[in-house]
Amino acid sequence: MISSFLQKEKAEKFFVLALMAVIALGILFRARHYLAGRSLWLDEAMIALDIIQLSFWELTQQPLPYQQGAPIGFLFFVKTTTLFFGDSEYAFRLYSLLTSCASLFLIAILAKRYLNKAGTIFSVALFASSSTLIYYSAETKQYMGDVAASLFLLVLLSSQLMKSFSSREIIFFTFTNIMILWFSHSVVFTVAAVGIVLALHYLKQRDKKALSYAIINLSLSGISASLLYWFHLRPLSASDFLRSFWEDAFVPIPPTIQWFGKFWASILQNPLGLDGHSIILFLLLLGGIVFLWRTKWQVALALLLTMAFTFVAGLIQKYPLAERMMLFSVPIFLLFFGAGLDKLSSLIKSKNLSFGITLLLAAYILYSPVSSSFEKLKAPLYREHIRPSMGYIKDHFKEDDTIYVYYFAEPAFLFYLPKYHLENSPYILGGNHQGQPNDFLNEIDELDGRVWFIFSHVHENASINEEDFIVNYLNKRGALDREFRVPGTSVSLYLYELY
Structure with missing residues (x-):
């Protein structure tokens, strides 16, 4: 018994060290890309000029002069950063670096709570080595903030689910939901998802007081989202330029099987950067949904609802489902892939065989993104380095x-x-x-x-x-x-x- 306990303790220490090493590697990849100091390219320069030339109030009037649209909180943060540190590339990209590094810890927390050791290391390693996430960690854009905002809400939800009801904590949860909407456009889908899941959780527990707080959370979040849409997003959604730019990224009516196939292929390529593993990853996705639903249906439902609301927004031509606009969905897919790996491992009765197959499959999928990220340590991308x-x-x-x-x-x-x-x-x-x-x-x-x-x-x-x-x-x-x-x-x- 003592020997078994010591082995488990040793395995736990190794797991924690491995997870910390993966996070450290992810920070290294991001820091190298950030410190490369490449010039601002077209899109970055447009939003940088807007931030420099416009007042805080003028930044709320969108689309901005260069036909740019971005969350008000993001713009205010970056403008404040440039006022303190000057208008260097580092100042303009600091928001993205900070939110990118924070996201590494957030996905690790979430994965560790709901996945097994193999699934946790796998999903966090994919996140740490993702070329798309690394690239946007040094970009004067809001997209890494989208990722961090979505993950932060999911972590807050999981914390609520793990504890008994506390009015103080759910008030903080509600305040966060209200405020975070002003820092990310896409987080509205996660706000709605976690709000509904929390209400269903308390409804199932028959906790009337907690349910009333959850309903208040949904109501206040809805009011904040409505104000945000009316004063900020409505003019953006009416922009002919932006609608024309993203017209091929909306969901066709009616959506066809062919469209879903193309959507899956495009998501794997960008932003996931995992094209070439279409069938394997689709099976891991399905297995992950089943595994996570059985172990923690609330978390699985929150992830699925986030994607469902995104799909509906694309269907009504309000949100494009492509490339950087879907960056916030990367951790959702990666968590399901990690859960799918855990599901596969659980289906194999032989412990040694299970370990071997899991390790080989994870290494096979991770090889390309990890090797690519190491190559960029030596030769980072410079693009339009003017x-x-x-x-x-x-x-x-x-x-x-x-x-x-x-x-x-x-x-x-x-x-x-x-x-x-x-x-x-x-x-x-x-x-x-x-x-x-x-x-x-x-x-x-x-x-x-x-x-x-x-x-x-x-x-x-x-x-x-x-x-x-x-x-x-x-x-x-x-x-x-x-x-x-x-x-x-x-x-x-x-x-x-x-x-």
Whole structure:
């Protein structure tokens, strides 16, 4: 008996150490990406300019000037951060880093409470090594806040379920539900889900006092959500630009089996980053739902309701079900995958065989995201890293030079312009001439002498690459003096002498 107890204690210590190691690795991946200090790219630069140029009150009037929409709490936090620490990339991305690291601990808490050891390590390891989550941990966007907000509410719900009713704790729970809605758009689905589950939990317990508090929580959360929609989200949902941008991401009416298949494939690719394991992960998902429902139906229902409400929002064309907009759902899927692994393990009677199969399957699925994350430790993604090009212009700029800025490079160019003391230099902001490329040529025909051309986030379709189109014309209009590119980035800089 003593020997068995010591073995269990040793196994528990090993499990805790392994879980801590996985969390530490996840923080390392995120910190490396954050400290790489890549330039703000198009979307980040647009929201950064809005945050710098607008007052706190003006940030509540959305869509913002660059057709951006973001939760008010997120915008206020980032603006406050930049007021204290300056307008560096690190200040703009601090919110995402903090919420990303917090999410690692939150999913570990949740998994440890409801999954077995194997499922816990598996789901947290997938979360820690997710390339999408790591990327958005250093992005001036609200999406990691969406993940943290959803997980925080689920942890609060699980805490309520574990304890006897306390009016003080449920008041805090209600206050959190009300306030968190202003920091995340997608968290409204989780707020509704945990509120309903808590009410059902107390209803099943026949605790009238607790049920009344749960109903008050739902009511006040509903009022907060209604105010948020009327004053903030309604103008965003009416934006023709945003609706057009996301039109392919809404649920068709009626939804077809083919659509569900495509949706599953797209979710696996982005944001889960686990494409290539479609059938295995689908089986783990189903097994995980069964396992979690049997062990803790309240938590399973909260996760399922969150996804159900998201689906309904997509069905009524109010919320796009694609890519970064679904980032908040990543921990939901990963928790079910972990539960599915536990379910598989429980079906195999032989302890050694169960351990071996579970380990091999987990390693097989984890190999790709983990190896990719280690590769990015050595070579992080830089994307539209415009700073080196801005520095090159500054070092080689002559008195009569002009800068032509490709329209999608405009936000990042304007953000970095004062940082390189080029704000008094002559520059031309090119127009958006998608579908009418000859208008680019008309702009160029008005230029002569030494002209710098800077390109970023170049638009391309089946018939034209706008950078190639413009450069081909420049080669006819003048002579290329020099060209500058940084390997691993998508920013191009040319200096032409135009005749």
